[in-house]
Amino acid sequence: MKIAVLLYQDESVWANATEAEVAQYMADHDAFSEAASHRGKIVAGEALASVSTATTVRRRGDQVSLTDGPFAETTEQLGGFYVLEVHDLDVAVDLVKLLPEYTVELRPITEY
């Protein structure tokens, strides 16, 4: 099954990270990728630019409105994601434990 791994964190944590912390983050992501390749595979994965760069587009009928910023203000922001191909939820949970201290939402991907 495919599961989206949505990574949430207060953006200031990453913005204020020291060089050593950045190196640790990278190492954790590498460990995650390595383990994921053994127990399934990573279908996609990207880091997102800050929410301050976000644009929200809403269409209601013919009306399209653009607003600056994310669609919801939250204390933790979506900062990146992976899409995993794994056997089940437990495998995904095991893998996610290797990532840095994020709040992670696991969402199965629906296939039509």
Place this chain on the structure above:
Amino acid sequence: MPGMPDSAAVALEQTWQDHWARLLALLVGRFRRLDLAEDALAEAFAAAVRTWPADGTPDSPAAWLLTVARRRALDQLRSEAIAFRREPLMVVDARARQAAATAVDDGGHIPDERLRMLFTCCHPALSPDARAALSLRFVNGLTVSEIARLFLVQESTMAARLTRAKKKIAAAGIPFTVPAPDRLAERLKVVSAVVYLVFTSGYAPTTGDDLLRTSSAVEAIRLARVLDALLPNQPVVLALLSLMTLQHSRRDARVSADGRLVLLPDQDRRRWHAEEIRAGLDLLRQVPADASGLAREYLLQGRIASEHAVAARSADTGWRRIADLYAELEALTGSPVVRLARAVAVMEADGPDAGLILLDGLDERLPRHHRLPAVRAEFLVRAGRTAEAGVSFELAIELCGNEAERDHLRKRAAEITRIPPVTPKG
């Protein structure tokens, strides 16, 4: 079952009792879908109702039912495959489902589908309420309406809760497996907590007029026995089973003939089930003394229950030991409810003033909890402070949601006004 010869009806009832949960687990093991397995097994039982009276009960009723249910499930999958081509939006995650159906059985180190079913139903990705409801449905084999009654909710509410939970299991990819050895201890804690939640939901209902719904306690003990039989010598399971067995042995004495709550000191100890107490004590001795975490919590509670169980009369109770056990339990859990129980034990061992000191500061931590003013009222009565006790009883009556307990509190409040205040000697 009307119209059926007795022998067929009895055979069917017996097969349901003995095999429903196991057959369901086997079907889930094969098809990896709870809803499909549940429906197919229901249809197999319906087919048995139709054919057994005429054709006779098969030699192996369980095997007969399994064969029919398997065929029904396969029919259903085939018709879904056809529907899938017509209405692609209706079928979710078909590829994953197909993969799951052919997945290898990786729960092999403990070969029992019922155990896998229990771990699936108690997966931490499900809400605690859903875990309990799923376990009662799929491990104990209760009907939706029976579970609704245990949890004091409408049948439609419980049906919706179960449907949501089954969808979550399927869509979220919750596996039908026993957890790997390195995760077993952690997951066993979740399962044990579910079992105890089921037990306490029957032991101390906080609303409604029915003081003791013993059947949910019976179901919890059944669940724990299944768990203990399939996964023997687990400290947390032994401790929990011991605790529940000891507490449950007092059920008949907890309610008087006219439906009133009878507190421990006033219970007729001849109505305790001596055989069950022996079994509970025996289980307690099997728990390793160095058990930690949740196993230790249950062990301490079990030891407390055993202190009560072995006292021939209320006056013989080892309150000093009970107070010490509660002190350890409080240090372990930090629970204000445990502090309240500890205060009672300390009051019995050292007198009302020592008990009252332990109640200090609990009001903020247990707001709107009727037991706190009820306990304080009893302490004040012992201390001879009748007027203050009366005020506390009033508060307790106001907060109490259970009719039988409220009656007991009213009775106590009326009694103390007839007792002359104690005058200090000397």
